[in-house]
Amino acid sequence: MITAASCSSSLLPSLQSLPGFLFKSRTFFYFHQIQNPQRFCKLFTQKRFHNALLSPQSSVQFPSHPNPDILLSYLISAVSSCSSISYCRAIHSCVIKSFNYTDGFIGDQLVSCYTRLGRADDARNLFDEMPNKDLISWNSLISGFSRRGYVDKCLDAFFRMKFEMGIETNEVTLISITSACASRGAVDEGKYIHGFALKLGVLWEVKLVNSLINLYGKSGYLDAVCRLVETMPVGNIVSWNLMIASHAQNGTAADGVGYFNLMRRAGMNPDDGTVLSLLEACENLGLQKLAEGVHGLITKCGLYANATVATGLLDLYAKLGRLNYSLKVFGEVNNPDKVAWTAMLAGNAVHGNGREAMELFEGMVKVGVEPDHVTFTHLLSACSHSGLVKEGKNYFDIMSQVYGIEPRLDHYSCMVDLLGRSGLLNDAYELVKRMPLKPNSAVWGALFGACRVYGNIELGKEVAERLFSLDPSDSRNYIMLSNMYSAAGLWRDASKVRALMKEKGLIRNPGCSFIEHGNKIHRFAVGDRSHPESEKIYTKLEEVIGKIRGAGFVSKTEFILHDVEQAVKEDMISKHSEKLAIAFGLLVTNAGMPIIITKNLRICGDCHSTAKLISFIEKRTIIIRDSKRFHHFAAGICSCGDYW
């Protein structure tokens, strides 16, 4: 029998250093389970104690407690929250050796532990050995699968319990399955469960209704969401939040904001879920004013201290082009975690601040926050966006060597972009050829971008073929290839590509630019005259372009797809949506203010040059977010260094 005394001889020093230590009582377990599960588990698996527990000679009991089951159960929940498979295994064998059974709730907990860790097979083996499986056992198994998003395994277990074992499911079972369906976009499976819920009559359960709202909202079935809400006998704050989020995610973010106003009128107090849904709506509407409003709401509701909310807010500001606001929010986060650090790093990456991103990386490491694969994706992207080739290569190496993170597709596409940018096309191609994963369109796209910039037609053609076979219906690939040919003066090849596009019925996605003014987003397309201020905008644009021409600048008409007269080309290119938005911005904003524009596609090369010159001549900062990154134009220079 292990007693407190015998254990303490080996462990006492470390245990006593912990606050709240009371080895004899369950307080010890409880305290550590909730305060520091990691530490708690480490103590338990420390070799000597562990061996003692597992030693066959000592008929092991958990330390002087009348009910070892309780202690063990605490321990397993701690293991669960540590997501460590070795702890899970250690406790499992400990259970077998000490108690010689894994049935009942201990078995349930272990099953749930294994499934949450993604060890479906281990869970299944253990589960199959359990002689007395009840509803809760099955629910534990299903909820574990659900957390990992294993829809098929959830359904399989569902059928087995229901039809083979004859155990009746309850609302908990259905909630687990629907939430898995929602996370994987498995609408049909979700609908099936919905039908089941109707038959079972469990739609009184608000959590089930909410998981269904989430399922339909995430899958774009807004009608189904509304029908569900109309017939719903119950509803709570989560239902409202999901309504807002459903609209924010499906292109009707303004309606989402409308639901927020309704919710307030219904007397509901917003919580973290509400403001997170609103932040999503802001991102889709692209309205600075609204974001500031949500910021105010966050402060008013005391949600600023919530790390998830603060991180969402700083991320939003970065996406709206206000990196200085992001930085301010970040500065106010207490002990930022790895997600907050990474969000700040990512913001700098997309704005082309490579050095700042590197400093953030070093900063987080210094304070002991462990970077993960997402951190490295953004760090590498920062290096590539800022032309930090040497640094990027180094980070790519230490990622696996020091941090044990195996590179994923995102990391490879960043590296290909990084190498390609510095003209190392062969190195980039070699990397693609020898990478252990199957390159996706992001990887090939990065290589193609390098071919385009460096005019490597031969390789470009080859890469384009790969892109066509990966995404035959993606019109962007055809346009990129056609542009590459046009830029090289290979008009016939360019028109062949366009003909091919036409043959396949692919339509070019029209470019448009957006700018916020007076609580509204103003949208411009090429040659657009629909804006009420159109006359003034064109006059302003002519005036500015006149100044630029006067300074000797010639249009980069190679960015025009069509083989037409130079004068026509110049006319077309001078009415690009980016330029119209800039002219509008110059008209409506004060002299000292930056002009912030969003473009749905990548920025056109001529517009890029023009924006640089306008920033110089008009002494204005122009910030353009295109589909890939932010361009900061100031004093005639762009933050992207003319590679994008």
Added chain:
DNA sequence: ATAGGGTTAG
């Protein structure tokens, strides 16, 4: 103060 469930940031 032992087991299962809805929304959540990079």
